[in-house]
Amino acid sequence: MSNSLEDHKECGRCNRKLKDAKSRERGFGRVCFKKHREEVAKAEFERNQQRLELEGVG
Ligand SMILES: [Zn+2]
Numbered sequence: 548m549s550n551s552l553e554d555h556k557e558c559g560r561c562n563r564k565l566k567d568a569k570s571r572e573r574g575f576g577r578v579c580f581k582k583h584r585e586e587v588a589k590a591e592f593e594r595n596q597q598r599l600e601l602e603g604v605g
Pocket of ligand 1: 558559560561562563575576579
């Protein structure tokens with residue numbers, strides 16, 4: 548979609564050199580990208596849980 552592809556030379560998680568174009572585009576190696584996504588999802592889930600607790604739901 549975007550014309551200006553960012554070229555990350557190193558992984559944003561482990562700082563290892565990224566070899567394939569897809570990883571460089573994402574800024575994470577394949578495994579780290581998966582972990583990163585899981586962490587984001589988990590953080591979001593916990594945020595939602597906290598909000599529900601604050602609102603007194605559940
Ligand atoms: Zn990595």
